[in-house]
Amino acid sequence: MPQSQELQDLVVQVRRDIVRMVHQVNSGHPGGSLGCTEFFVALFNEVMELKDEFDMDGKNEDIFFLSNGHISPVYYSILARRGYFPVRELNTFRKINSRLQGHPATHEGLPGIRIASGSLGQGMSVAIGAALAKKLNKDPHLVFSLHGDGELQEGQNWEAIMFAAAKKVDNLIATVDRNGQQIDGATEEVLPMGDVAAKFLAFGWDVLHLEDGNDLSQVIAALQEAKTRTGKGKPVCIMMHTEMGNGVDFMMHTHAWHGKAPNDEQLEKALQQNPETLGDY
Amino acid sequence: MKKYTDQGSKDTRSGFGAGMTELGRTNPRVVALCADLVASLKIQPFIDEHPERFFQVGIAEANMMGIAAGLTIGGFIPYTSTFANFSTGRVYDQIRQSIAYSDKNVKICASHAGITLGEDGATHQILEDLGLMKMLPGMTVINPCDFNQTKAATLAIAEHYGPVYLRFGRPVVPNFTPADQKFEIGKALHLQEGSDVTIVATGHLVWQALLAAENLENQGVSVEVINIHTIKPLDEEALIRSVRKTGCVVSAEEHNFLGGLGESIARTLATHHPAPQEFVATKDTFGESGTPEQLMEKYGLNNKAIEEAVLKVLKRKV
Structure with missing residues (x-):
């Protein structure tokens, strides 16, 4: 299924935004951001039903929660480029007096953000609460969430995973970014998690596999498929396999760029691999 | 000199339960969550009257706090209920990030606070909760003195936007404040x-x-x-x-x-x-x-x- 040039252009531009943002302040998390670029582009531009204006309650629209808040660069870029706030504001990322905090925050009223995240493992519970609110409000829209795989080492996730299945929270689509990396190394070295999909299944979820989370067509297809599986008594999990650092060759196949910014030379190289498409901020 | 008399001793947690029963009938946005301590928190009447507005989360307080934060997105006013120890120290980071820093309208209702929980001993007697909660920016911290005041506080915090820690207890103590006394947050x-x-x-x-x-x-x-x-x-x-x-x-x-x-x-x-x-x-x-x-x-x-x-x-x- 070929995707429009427009979405492909957006993917490339978001990658540029990510590396430029973290380079500018010499901090931030490019690896996971790049790995999830296709997911964000698909979700916010093809999959979710969104109102034009942001409001905190998000009634009568789909809503999204980012649990692994450190990949804020991709989140901010997507929100800005979808019109939630001016693209030039990306220039303030991680700087003083900015709404674009190192990790997402509601504190300064940045449109698009409904919960602070950064301390890991809390987003699934919040997404469940919002999904329950939608049911109480008889709002047929969905709640989406994204979680790192390393993040699943936090115990609160498993409280939430147990609850969501037990209470049939079937208007929730939780995606796990299975990039196999965390700060100290490969997840299989730091704390092997076994078969994560099997664990979700055992807890009573419906699980989809997304083999290449960096293939835009596959991502859109998986998210659309997940939507068809909602409302059937089970929460839905997408096990999304991605490559951390995708789209910048020297950031791929390593955990080294989890939370490290490129230097001037590296930035130049990264930008050469991703030529400007929609205009830099 | 005004003298106060005990109108009949009761536990403050029952004041919370009575407040929840009233809120259930008067405020459709109020929802309740509990981590396996319904009888201790005295909220069975609320549950009986509004089963769809109650969430039993099991013994999983961290998840309860996150779900409560999420329920505010959509306009609800969640009241979480468990013992004070499990409402604060156990879930401090969940409250800090998902509720306080995110400015969510969650009411953290904490029974069995302090040493008067009694025989269960120190694992359950928290004497640090006021400090933990008052240090969180934006958190309102309330510790009413008797049944009537706890009930009044339970009602009043629904009208106040923002995270609140409401602390009460297990023992039967004199009930001496007027039943019709309005609860004004922040007023001595x-x-x-x-x-x-x-x-x-x-x-x-x-x-x-x-x-x-x-x-x-x-x-x-x-x-x-x-x-x-x-x-x-x-x-x-x-x-x-x-x-x-x-x-x-x-x-x-x-x-x-x-x-x-x-x-x-x-x-x-x-x-x-x-x-x-x-x-x-x-x-x-x-x-x-x-x-x-x-x-x-x-x-x-x-x-x-x-x-x-x-x-x-x-x-x-x-």
């Missing part, structure tokens, strides 16, 4: 006027302060008694005005003297009107098993302890 209540010393008490210690004041009056000491039900924001104006008059203060709380009401009072007075202060509180210690009365006696939290503190602070007045 003068229970008794006096000129020699100010006793500022919160929670279960308010009644003990009144008992101590009565005894002291008989010894010729003129005692002012203030009920601080809201630890944060603290009614600094009422406090300063009183201490300007009396020149000394005794703080009384069922909490560690590190981080509690007493320290908030000391900070306020040090800034605006320095005055001698004595602390009736636990002294950086864990509790233990025993009856509430035995524990209040052993840990210096009853009317006798307040009386001694008053006599001590009076000697320090310049």
Whole structure:
């Protein structure tokens, strides 16, 4: 299924935004951001039903929660480029007096953000609460969430995973970014998690596999498929396999760029691999 | 001199339960969550009348706090309910990030606070919760003194936007505040006027302060008694005005003297009107098993302890 040039252009531009943002302040998390670029582009531009204006309650629209808040660069870029706030504001990322905090925050009223995240493992519970609110409000829209795989080492996730299945929270689509990396190394070295999909299944979820989370067509297809599986008594999990650092060759196949910014030379190289498409901020 | 009488002793947690029953009927946006302690929190009537607005999360307090934060997105006012220990220390980071920093309209309702939980012992007796909660920016911290005031506070916090920590307890204590008294968040209540010393008490210690004041009056000491039900924001104006008059203060709380009401009072007075202060509180210690009365006696939290503190602070007045 070929995707429009427009979405492909957006993917490339978001990658540029990510590396430029973290380079500018010499901090931030490019690896996971790049790995999830296709997911964000698909979700916010093809999959979710969104109102034009942001409001905190998000009634009568789909809503999204980012649990692994450190990949804020991709989140901010997507929100800005979808019109939630001016693209030039990306220039303030991680700087003083900015709404674009190192990790997402509601504190300064940045449109698009409904919960602070950064301390890991809390987003699934919040997404469940919002999904329950939608049911109480008889709002047929969905709640989406994204979680790192390393993040699943936090115990609160498993409280939430147990609850969501037990209470049939079937208007929730939780995606796990299975990039196999965390700060100290490969997840299989730091704390092997076994078969994560099997664990979700055992807890009573419906699980989809997304083999290449960096293939835009596959991502859109998986998210659309997940939507068809909602409302059937089970929460839905997408096990999304991605490559951390995708789209910048020297950031791929390593955990080294989890939370490290490129230097001037590296930035130049990264930008050469991703030529400007929609205009830099 | 206004005298207070016990209208019939009850537990403050039942005041919470009664408040929830009323809220269930009057405010459709109020939802309740509980982590496997429904009977202890007295919310069965709410559940019976509004099963769709109740969420039993099981023994998973961290998840409960996150779900509560999520429920506010969509316009609901979630009341979480479990013991104080499991409402605070166990879930501090969840409250900090998902509720306080995110400015979510969650009401954290905490029963079995303090040492008067009794026989269960120190694993369940939290004496640090007021400090933990008052340090969170934006968090309102309330510790009512009896059944009526707990019920009134339960109703009042629904009308206030923002995260609230509401602390109450297990033991049966005198119910002496008027049933129709409106609860104003952040407003100290003068229970008794006096000129020699100010006793500022919160929670279960308010009644003990009144008992101590009565005894002291008989010894010729003129005692002012203030009920601080809201630890944060603290009614600094009422406090300063009183201490300007009396020149000394005794703080009384069922909490560690590190981080509690007493320290908030000391900070306020040090800034605006320095005055001698004595602390009736636990002294950086864990509790233990025993009856509430035995524990209040052993840990210096009853009317006798307040009386001694008053006599001590009076000697320090310049």
